[in-house]
Amino acid sequence: MTTVPVVIVGAGPTGITAATLLAQYGIECLVLDRWSSVYPQPRAVHLDDEIFRIVARLGIADEFAAISRPALGLRLLDNTTRVLAEFHRDPAHSVHGFPQANMFDQPDFEALLRANLKHYPCAELRGDAEVTDIADGGEGRILVTFNDRPEGGKHIVEANYVLGCDGANSVVRSCIGTGMRDLKFDQRWLVVDIASTADLDQWDGVHQVCDPIRAATYMRIGDSRYRWEFQLLPGETTDDFGSLDALRPLIGPWVRDVAPTDLTLVRVAEYTFRAKFAERWRRGNVFLLGDAAHLTPPFIGQGMGAGLRDAINLAWKLAGVLDGGLSPAVLDTYEQERKPHTRFMIGMALSMGWAMTAGGDVGNLIRRIVVPRLHLIPGRRGPPGNWEAPCAPTPW
Numbered sequence: 001m002t003t004v005p006v007v008i009v010g011a012g013p014t015g016i017t018a019a020t021l022l023a024q025y026g027i028e029c030l031v032l033d034r035w036s037s038v039y040p041q042p043r044a045v046h047l048d049d050e051i052f053r054i055v056a057r058l059g060i061a062d063e064f065a066a067i068s069r070p071a072l073g074l075r076l077l078d079n080t081t082r083v084l085a086e087f088h089r090d091p092a093h094s095v096h097g098f099p100q101a102n103m104f105d106q107p108d109f110e111a112l113l114r115a116n117l118k119h120y121p122c123a124e125l126r127g128d129a130e131v132t133d134i135a136d137g138g139e140g141r142i143l144v145t146f147n148d149r150p151e152g153g154k155h156i157v158e159a160n161y162v163l164g165c166d167g168a169n170s171v172v173r174s175c176i177g178t179g180m181r182d183l184k185f186d187q188r189w190l191v192v193d194i195a196s197t198a199d200l201d202q203w204d205g206v207h208q209v210c211d212p213i214r215a216a217t218y219m220r221i222g223d224s225r226y227r228w229e230f231q232l233l234p235g236e237t238t239d240d241f242g243s244l245d246a247l248r249p250l251i252g253p254w255v256r257d258v259a260p261t262d263l264t265l266v267r268v269a270e271y272t273f274r275a276k277f278a279e280r281w282r283r284g285n286v287f288l289l290g291d292a293a294h295l296t297p298p299f300i301g302q303g304m305g306a307g308l309r310d311a312i313n314l315a316w317k318l319a320g321v322l323d324g325g326l327s328p329a330v331l332d333t334y335e336q337e338r339k340p341h342t343r344f345m346i347g348m349a350l351s352m353g354w355a356m357t358a359g360g361d362v363g364n365l366i367r368r369i370v371v372p373r374l375h376l377i378p379g380r381r382g383p384p385g386n387w388e389a390p391c392a393p394t395p396w
C-alpha cells in the first residue's frame with residue numbers, strides 16, 4: 001500500500017490551491033479527482049484583491065492577470081436599470097497590490113492552477129479516481145479508498161492527513177459524519193454565458209438588478225465574454241431559454257441593438273443557490289475545505305475565494321506540523337479562524353440576495369439596510385483584510 005503524508009480529495013480550485021501550497025513547503029501530496037479534466041460548466045467569475053494575493057502566492061499572478069479583467073465595481077439597479085447605488089473598486093491599485101475586482105472564467109482559472117501544479121514534483125494529481133471511503137486505519141493513519149473510472153479497479157492509499165476539497169456533495173464530509181447547517185436560502189437561477197466581439201457599451205462592472213419579480217446580474221468577464229444570471233420563476237427551466245431568441249427578453253436591456261448574429265451562446269445552466277456550512281470542519285486528521293465545508297450564494301462573488309482562504313489558512317500549519325516545527329494543536333485554529341469569517345461572508349451574500357429579490361415593504365426595508373453595509377464586502381473594507389484571522393463579527 002502506498003503511503004503519502006497528505007491526500008487531497010478533489011482537484012477543484014480549493015484542492016489544487018492546497019496542493020500547490022503544500023508542495024511549495026516540500027510536502028508530498030496526492031490529489032484525487034473523479035474526472036480526468038477540469039469541470040467545464042460556468043461558475044465563478046469574480047475574485048477580489050485578497051484572493052488575487054493568494055493566486056500570486058501560488059506563483060501565477062502574471063498568468064492570472066492575462067486571463068482576467070479588472071472591473072470598476074458594483075452597481076445596484078432597479079427593474080428599469082436605473083442606478084440605485086454604485087460601489088467603486090479600484091481597477092489598478094489596492095492595499096494588496098492587485099485590482100480590487102477581477103473577472104474571469106472558472107474553467108480557465110482551473111486550467112491555469114493545474115498547469116502550475118505540474119511544476120511541483122512532490123504533488124501528484126490523479127484524475128479518473130473517485131474516492132468512495134475514508135476510514136481510520138489506526139495509529140494515526142487514514143485509509144482512502146478510490147475507484148478507477150471507468151474501469152472500476154479499487155485502490156487504497158494510506159495518508160497521515162486527508163483534505164476533503166470535494167465540493168458541495170462531499171464524500172469526505174459524509175465519511176466524517178458531520179451535517180450541514182442550512183441557513184434556509186434556496187433559489188433557482190439561470191446562468192448564461194455569451195461570447196461577442198461586439199462592444200455592448202455598458203459600464204464595466206457588476207450590475208445587480210434588484211427586482212422581486214426577476215432579479216438579475218450582468219457583467220463582462222473577458223474581452224469577448226459576458227455573463228448573465230437570472231432568477232428563475234416557478235415552473236421555468238433551462239429548456240425555456242436554450243436559444244438567443246428565447247433569451248432576448250432577458251438580455252435585451254444590455255445587448256440592445258447588437259445583432260443576434262454578433263452574439264454566440266456559449267452555455268446556459270441552472271443552479272440552485274444555497275447557504276450552508278458544515279457543523280464540524282474536522283475529525284481527527286481529516287479536514288474539510290471549500291464547498292465541502294461551506295456553500296454561499298454567489299451574489300458577492302466570494303464562494304471560491306473562501307475555499308482559497310481555507311487552503312492558505314491550513315497549508316502552512318499542516319506543513320509546520322508535518323516537519324515537526326509546530327505543535328499539532330495549531331491545527332485546531334483552522335476551524336476556529338475560518339468558520340466565523342465564512343459565516344460572515346455567507347451573511348453578507350444573503351443580505352445582498354434578499355436586497356435583490358425580496359419584494360414589498362420588507363424588500364424596500366432590506367434594500368435600505370443592506371446598501372449602507374456593502375462597504376463590508378472585501379475590497380471595500382478600509383484596513384487590509386486578513387485571510388488568517390476572523391475579521392468581522394458574525395451577524396447571527
Ligand SMILES: Cc1cc2nc3c(=O)[nH]c(=O)nc-3n(C[C@H](O)[C@H](O)[C@H](O)COP(=O)(O)OP(=O)(O)OC[C@H]3O[C@@H](n4cnc5c(N)ncnc54)[C@H](O)[C@@H]3O)c2cc1C
Pocket residue numbers: 009010011012013014015032033034035039042043044045046047106129130131132165166167168169170171191271289290291292298300301302303304305306307
Ligand atoms: C453560478 C455560480 C457562480 C459563482 N460565482 C462565483 C464567483 O463569482 N466568485 C466566487 O468566488 N465563487 C463563485 N461561485 C462558487 C464557486 O464556483 C465554488 O465555490 C468553487 O467552485 C468551489 O471550489 P471547490 O474546489 O471547493 O469545489 P468544486 O469546484 O466543486 O471542486 C470539487 C472537486 O472535487 C471533485 N470530487 C467530488 N467528489 C469526488 C470524489 N468522491 N472523489 C474524487 N473527486 C471528487 C470534483 O470532480 C471537483 O473537481 C459560483 C458558483 C456558481 C454555481
